[in-house]
Amino acid sequence: MSEPELIVERRGALGLLTLNRPRALNALTHGMVLEIRAALDAWAGDDAVRTVAIRGAGDRAFCAGGDIVGLHRDATSGDGRAAAVFWRDEYRLNAAIARYPKPIVALMHGIVLGGGVGLSAHASHRVVTDxxxxxxxxxxxxxxxxxxxxxxxxxxxxxLGTHLALTAGSVGAGDALALGLADAFLEAERLEALVSALESERADSAIARLSGPAPSAPLLAEQPWIDAAYVGDDPLAVLARLDAAPEPAAHEAAASIRAKSPTSVGVTLAALRAARGMPDLEHALAAEFRLALRALLSPDFAEGVRAQVIDKDRAPHWSPPTLQSLDPAAAHAAAAPLTPAERERFAVDEWTAA
Incomplete structure (x- = not known):
């Protein structure tokens, strides 16, 4: 008998969800998204459940994101509708976590990427480890x-967030706290003690009792040159400032950005600037849904997944190949409302947090 992809447990006053695909770094499938939402909906009205915790099985990862290979398959040999439904339900889960009426404790040990961030960083109590x-x-x-x-x-x-997004970088526990992606730090060996404590103790007191001082935040120490370089909404100007900066780390950042999909860099920068003016998470998710559907149609998504995940040759051929050849207007237009043709193609309407 195969193992369940999600383990749902009641332990005292704790509802415990364990992502159970450790060999796949607990990457999310559509079925897992639906099961998590169902459990959260059931526990929201259950007075016996005071706190919910989400964790990943194994020592390597909380969650390495969504099922990228499945999305790639839909982009290259399907009609895109399966990916559209996955994103619709995943984003609805993200919104439900953010507005959940009870404490949700996300145990963000190990690798936390992409969809794993959406599953954890919107929770009320976000715990990171060494x-x-x-x-x-x-x-x-x-x-x-x-x-x-x-x-x-x-x-x-x-x-700092712009830098992290454009370079596709990652940070440790100290910087996660500094960037607002986490709330508390625990030594990894205390995670099981925290889970046990949550069976009877309130989340705030259990985390306060078991947490320790925040570790160092090396990216935060780089903020002066990062702030100077990434100001504005022109990715070419960002690259020019990074090239001209005296810090070697700035030159490394420029090289990293040039290796990424030019279309993704341009769209991402425009999306970050737009999100700054949005009133809430749900507006950002609605815009991201449009961006995701349009990225699915872009040749860069299929090529990027091929190069990084499937063939692993790390040599993607982007189209267009450079930021200089990217149409800035196209980057800003990517978040426009879905057209009737797009709604028909993907069999979805505009995203709402239903």
């Missing part, structure tokens, strides 16, 4: 930071 690595790697696969990533990163201090 093994945590959080990132939004989307520009490296021809995609955009979604699952509320534009909302989260646009609200990080200064331009």
């Amino acid at each position: 093994s945590t690595r959080i990132g939004m790697p989307e520009t490296g696969i021809g995609f955009i930071p979604d699952v509320g990533g534009t909302w989260l990163l646009s609200r990080a201090p200064g331009e």
Whole structure:
């Protein structure tokens, strides 16, 4: 008998969800998204459940994102409708986590990427450990930071979120706390003690009792040159400032951005700037849904996943190949309302947090 992809448990006053695909770094399938939402909906009205916790099986990852290979298959040999429904339901889950009426404790140990960020960083109590690595790697696969990533990163201090998004970088526990992606730090060996405590103790008191001081935040220390370089909404100007900066890390950032999908870099920067002015997460998710559907039709998404995940040759051929050849107007237009033809093609309407 195969193992369930999601383990749903009641332990005292705790509702515990364990993502159970450790060999796949607990990557989310559509079925897992639906099961998590069903459990949350059931526990929301259950007075016996005071707190919910979400964790990943194994030591390597909380969640490495969505099922990218399945999305790639739909982009290259399907009609895109399966991907559209997955994103619709995943984003609805992200919104439900953000507005959940009870504490949700996300145990963000190990790798936390893409969809794993959406599953954890909108929770009320976000716990990181010494093994945590959080990132939004989307520009490296021809995609955009979604699952509320534009909302989260646009609200990080200064331009740190912009830097992380455009370079597809990742950060450890200290920087996750500094960027507003996490709330508390625990040594990894205390995670099981926290889960046990949550069976009877309130989330705030259990986390306060078991947490420790925040570790160092090396990216935060780089904020002066990052803020100076990433200001504005022109990706070419950002690259020019990075090239001209005296810091070697700035030159590394420029090289990293040039290796990413030019379309994704341009769309991502425009999306981050738009998200700064949005009133809430749900507006950002609605915009990201449009961006995701259009990215699915872009040749860069299929090529990026091929190069990074399937063939793993790490040599994508982007179209267009450089930021200089990217139409800036196209980047800003990517978040426009869906056209009737797009709604018919994907068999979805505009996203709402139903």
